Amino acid sequence: MGFLDKVFKRNKELGYSFDLDFMDLFAKKSERIHMKRLAIETCISFLARTVSQTEFRVKNGSEYVRNELYYRLNTRPNKNMTASTFWQKFISKLIYDNEVLVIQANDGDLLIADDFYHKKYAVYEDRFTDVIVRDYEFKDSFKQSEVIHLKYGNEKLSNLLDSLFYDYGDLFGYILKGQKRKNQLRATVDMDMLAAKSGEKQAKLQEFIDNMYEAVEKKDVAIIPQQPGFEYKEQSGNGIAGQSVDEINKVTGGYLDQVAVAIGIPPSLIRGDMADVEKQTKNYMFFSVSPLLKKIKEESDVKFFTKKELLNGNCIETRKPSYRDIFDLATAVDKLVSSGVFNGNEVRSELGKETTDEQIHKEYFITKNYQSGKEAIEGGDNE
CATH class of the missing domain: 1.20.5 (Single alpha-helices involved in coiled-coils or other helix-helix interfaces)
Known part of the structure; x- marks a missing residue:
C-alpha cells in the first residue's frame, strides 16, 4: 500500500x-495574440468602413423614394446605432463569424443578433431561436422570411485564421525572444557565503541584491557600493547575435497580408502603398465590395418586398462609394452623351446621382463629330 x-x-x-x-x-500564446487581433481588426475594419459608405436606395418602379425603409437603412437602423455603425458591425460579424442575423423589432428597429440558434429544415422555412441582442433574449422564434440572414463562406474565417496564426505566432515569438536576448544585460555575482551564515545577515544580503538589480534595471546610472565578500561583474551582451526589428516587422506584415488575401483585400491597400493604387482599388471594389453588396441587396429585396412588387420594379439599389473624382470623368461623360449612347439621366444614374424631371436630361444628343457626312451637311444647312 x-x-x-x-x-x-x-x-x-x-x-x-x-x-x-x-x-x-x-x-x-496570449502575449502574442495582439498580432492576430491587429491583423483581423485592420482588415475587417477596412472592408466594413468601405461598405458603411454605401447608400441603400429604395426604388419604386422608375422612381427612388425616401420612406421608412430608406431611413432605417441609411440613417437610423435602431435607437442605439447610426447607419455607419450598424453596417460596420454587420460586416464584422458576417466576415469573422461567417454569418450574421438581423431581426426587426415590433417598433421597426433593425437589430443585429449577438447570438442565436439556427434550426434548419429541408422543405420548410428555417427558424431562428434563442436570439440574443446585447443582454436581452427574445422568447419568440423567427422564420427565415422574417429576418435578414447572410453567410459569408463555406467555413468560418476565424478557424482559418487560428490555424494560420499557430505557425506565425510561434515564429513571431521566437524572433521576439531572440531580439530581447540580443542586447540583454547580463551579470554575475560572487558572494562569500561564510559571511552570511546567520538568517539576519542573509536577509540583509538578499535585500541588498534586490535593490541592486532594481537600480540596474530601472535607472540610467546605477552606483553599486562595494561590500566585503560580495563582487558584482557585468558581462553585457557578449556580442550575442539576434534578429533585427525588421525581422519582427516582416513576420507581422506577412500575417497581415495573409489575412487581407483571405478576406479579399489587396495587401498593398492595407499597407498604404501608392504604386498602382487606382488599379488595386478598382480590383478591390470589383472583386470584394461589389459581391458583398450584391449579397446584401439580394437578401434585402426578398425580405422587404413581395414577389409581385419585385416584378413591378420595386427593389433595393446600392450606390457604392466612388473612388474616383467626378471631375476626372468629365471627358468620358461628354463622349457618352455627345455620341447619343446615354442621355443625361442615364449618366447621372451611373454616377450615383438621382435622376431629374428636366427634359434636357431625358433627350439624346449626337454632335457633328458622330454624325455621318450627309447628316452633318444637312444639319449645317439647317443651321
Missing part, C-alpha cells in the same frame, strides 16, 4: 506539473 501511495502521489505531481506547463504555454 505504501508503494501504491508513492505511485499515486508521483502521478498527481506529474499532472500538476503538466497543468503548469499548459498554463505557461497558454500565457505565452
